[in-house]
């Protein structure tokens with residue numbers, strides 16, 4: 342299947358500091374991909390590299406099989422809504438839609454108009470006078486009406502109220518199911534990602550720590566609780582992701598393809614939030630990136 346985003350040994354350095362290092366991912370088309378990680382992990386940097394706003398310091402990235410922003414055809418296939426939801430303060434909502442129609446060959450004027458109506462935005466209103474959430478909605482409408490093959494959204498729902506967030510994510514999932522759209526979005530709101538995303542990438546300390554389809558990731562991770570145990574003494578096919586201990590008790594998150602046979606453990610499944618938090622904890626040694634494919 343076609344990859345929407347492929348990175349090999351990708352790195353980006355600002356001055357002496359690496360914002361992204363040794364990044365390797367291969368994300369297939371047809372997903373809503375959630376990109377998560379702590380503040381400063383490198384999410385915006387990765388998205389900007391994919392959007393062509395930044396160039397790599399090392400390695401390679403391709404988007405829909407080509408260099409990012411390689412030319413007009415490639416630009417038409419990729420929509421990008423940045424974290425600060427850029428709109429032109431002096432232009433009205435209607436003028437934004439007219440501009441979108443002029444600049445984008447695949448523009449869907451009906452979709453844009455209907456969405457603006459549904460949101461209750463006044464077409465004559467200047468963008469500079471909209472609330473933060475309304476500006477975000479306008480920027481998202483422009484991204485959707487462009488009808489790209491890949492829509493990249495940097496924290497798209499942060500400014501939206503809970504109902505608007507739910508409706509927006511629902512709309513994204515429908516667009517992915519009905520059109521040939523793939524989405525990569527970053528967010529700190531894991532409950533939202535849980536609802537909308539079927540593929541996950543976790544970035545920590547400028548490195549990819551986990552990537553794969555959500556159902557596969559959940560099926561291959563377990564929480565084990567039981568009498569205190571040295572995590573180094575688990576069977577070889579059980580990889581410890583995080584561990585916490587009291588004097589008598591150990592709680593581990595492990596990745597394994599097989600069943601947990603040791604009767605001393607109480608075994609439970611993880612939620613997406615448990616999984617993300619386990620990978621966001623600082624590991625004791627050098628972290629190992631895991632890319633899980635179907």
Ligand SMILES: Nc1ncnc2c1ncn2[C@@H]1O[C@H](COP(=O)(O)OP(=O)(O)OP(=O)(O)O)[C@@H](O)[C@H]1O
Nearest residue numbers: 355356359360378379380381382383384385386387
């Ligand atoms: N223009 C820049 N110049 C220098 N350093 C930068 C620049 N942009 C980002 N950085 C640094 O690169 C690292 C990664 O930043 P990035 O914005 O990609 O993180 P992020 O995961 O998107 O964070 P957040 O969740 O807070 O938005 C951070 O340490 C940040 O300080």
